[in-house]
Amino acid sequence: MKLFIDTANGSEIREMAWLVDGVTTNPSLVAKEKRPFRDIIAEICTLVDGPVSAEVIGLETDEMVAEAKELAPIHENVVIKIPMTEAGMKAVKILTSEGIRTNVTLVFSANQAMLAAKCGAAYVSPFVGRIDDMGGDGMGLIAEIQECYQHYAFPTEILVASIRHPRHLLDAALIGADVATVPYGVLKKAFNHPLTDLGISRFLKDWEGVPR
Numbered sequence: 095m096k097l098f099i100d101t102a103n104g105s106e107i108r109e110m111a112w113l114v115d116g117v118t119t120n121p122s123l124v125a126k127e128k129r130p131f132r133d134i135i136a137e138i139c140t141l142v143d144g145p146v147s148a149e150v151i152g153l154e155t156d157e158m159v160a161e162a163k164e165l166a167p168i169h170e171n172v173v174i175k176i177p178m179t180e181a182g183m184k185a186v187k188i189l190t191s192e193g194i195r196t197n198v199t200l201v202f203s204a205n206q207a208m209l210a211a212k213c214g215a216a217y218v219s220p221f222v223g224r225i226d227d228m229g230g231d232g233m234g235l236i237a238e239i240q241e242c243y244q245h246y247a248f249p250t251e252i253l254v255a256s257i258r259h260p261r262h263l264l265d266a267a268l269i270g271a272d273v274a275t276v277p278y279g280v281l282k283k284a285f286n287h288p289l290t291d292l293g294i295s296r297f298l299k300d301w302e303g304v305p306r
């Protein structure tokens with residue numbers, strides 16, 4: 095499974111660049127940085143050698159295509175994030191035909207994921223955390239999408255998004271998702287276990303008894 099970091103923060107990305115295979119941003123994450131969008135995306139592309147998702151704001155097809163054409167030349171690793179709407183899927187089709195890779199975002203059903211794949215999306219991003227927040231089954235949606243994609247050998251990669259805690263990350267791996275995009279805080283937590291900390295303290299204490 096590929097591991098992306100879900101942030102627009104340069105320090106977080108710099109710290110985790112040795113580990114991650116790519117970066118996803120969204121308008122809310124970008125807004126926290128209080129810097130011009132293009133500068134943020136250009137900087138991220140210098141930090142991580144992998145796909146960097148940059149989201150469009152327009153809601154009409156022609157607006158999305160125009161924004162995508164402004165963002166894509168920033169770096170060859172830029173992937174254009176397009177919301178899952180009918181207008182968005184028209185934009186995905188156009189951009190795909192022109193060789194611009196897309197990540198279809200705000201996906202909450204397998205039908206949406208199928209349509210995104212039909213239109214040629216490179217990635218589809220189901221938001222498991224937001225589904226779970228409403229009492230739904232986010233990981234169940236990933237399983238459904240996987241099944242649909244296997245029937246037709248769609249090349250679209252399933253990018254598990256809206257990850258809230260380390261268990262989501264593990265579940266994404268157990269189900270065999272292509273990619274998980276993980277917030278910085280969740281990534282840090284995934285390294286830890288109290289028994290690891292306890293084990294280290296005990297080893298170090300015992301080591302004090304070793305003659306030098």
Ligand code: E4P
Pocket residue numbers: 100118119120199219221223224255256257275
């Ligand atoms: C995905 O690409 C999105 O940026 C992100 O995972 C959304 O997560 P949230 O539901 O925590 O905002």
